[in-house]
Amino acid sequence: MIQLRKSPNAPASLAGKKTWNGEDVQETLCTDQDGKCYLCESCTGKNYQIDHLRSRKNYPEKAYDWANLFLCCGYCNGRKSDQFDDIVSPCDVPCEEIFDIILKPECKAVEISVRQPDIPGVGQTRKLLHRLHNGKREGMRDIREKIFYDELCSVVLNFARCLKEYKNDKTPENRAEVVEFLKIDQPFLAAKKSLLRSCSDLFEDFQREMLWNRARCAGERGA
Ligand SMILES: [Zn+2]
Numbered sequence: 570m571i572q573l574r575k576s577p578n579a580p581a582s583l584a585g586k587k588t589w590n591g592e593d594v595q596e597t598l599c600t601d602q603d604g605k606c607y608l609c610e611s612c613t614g615k616n617y618q619i620d621h622l623r624s625r626k627n628y629p630e631k632a633y634d635w636a637n638l639f640l641c642c643g644y645c646n647g648r649k650s651d652q653f654d655d656i657v658s659p660c661d662v663p664c665e666e667i668f669d670i671i672l673k674p675e676c677k678a679v680e681i682s683v684r685q686p687d688i689p690g691v692g693q694t695r696k697l698l699h700r701l702h703n704g705k706r707e708g709m710r711d712i713r714e715k716i717f718y719d720e721l722c723s724v725v726l727n728f729a730r731c732l733k734e735y736k737n738d739k740t741p742e743n744r745a746e747v748v749e750f751l752k753i754d755q756p757f758l759a760a761k762k763s764l765l766r767s768c769s770d771l772f773e774d775f776q777r778e779m780l781w782n783r784a785r786c787a788g789e790r791g792a
Pocket residue numbers: 606607608609610611641642643644645646
C-alpha cells in the first residue's frame with residue numbers, strides 16, 4: 570500500500586447516483602492508480618474491480634462518493650469484504666511511511682509492522698494487510714493466498730538480487746536495474762521500500778525514486 574493521488578474531479582457518471590462503476594470511473598481509477606490494486610499493489614490487468622473503501626453495506630451514503638472508490642484486485646476485494654471498514658484511506662496518508670512490509674522467506678511469512686501507530690485506522694489496516702499477505706489461517710494459505718504470496722516472493726526476491734548486485738558494483742547499469750523496479754507502475758513498491766529501509770547504506774541512493782505520488786502532489790501544489 571502506498572499513498573495515492575486521485576484526480577480531484579469526480580467522474581461525471583457518479584453525479585446520477587445510479588452506478589459507481591461507470592466507464593469513466595474505471596478509466597480514471599486505472600490511470601490514477603497506474604493499473605494497480607490499492608491494497609496489495611499487484612498489477613490488476615483486466616481483472617480489476619471497483620472497491621468501496623467504506624463498504625456499501627455499512628456506509629450506503631458513500632456508495633457514489635468519489636473519495637470512497639478505489640481500483641482493487643479480486644483477491645483483495647473478496648478478502649476485505651465489509652469486515653474492514655475503518656482502514657486508512659491511501660489518499661490521506663503516506664502508507665509506505667506508516668507500514669513496513671517485510672518478506673521473511675525463511676518463515677514463509679510476511680511481517681507487517683507499524684511505524685506510526687497513533688494514526689486512526691492503522692491497527693485495522695495492519696490486520697487486513699497481514700491477512701492478505703499471510704492468509705486467513707496462520708501458516709495454512711489457501712490456493713489463492715499461496716498464489717499471491719508466491720507472486721510477491723518472486724518480485725521482491727528479484728529486487729533483492731538486483732540490489733545486491735548494485736551494492737557489490739555501483740555501476741550506472743546496475744543502478745538503472747534497481748530504478749526500473751521502483752517505477753510507479755511496478756508492483757509491491759511498499760515492500761521494496763521496506764527492504765531498502767533495512768539496507769540503510771543504500772536507502773539514500775534511491776530516496777528520490779521512492780517519492781511516487783508524493784512527488785506528484787508536491788508538483789501540483791507548486792504549479
Ligand atoms: Zn490486491
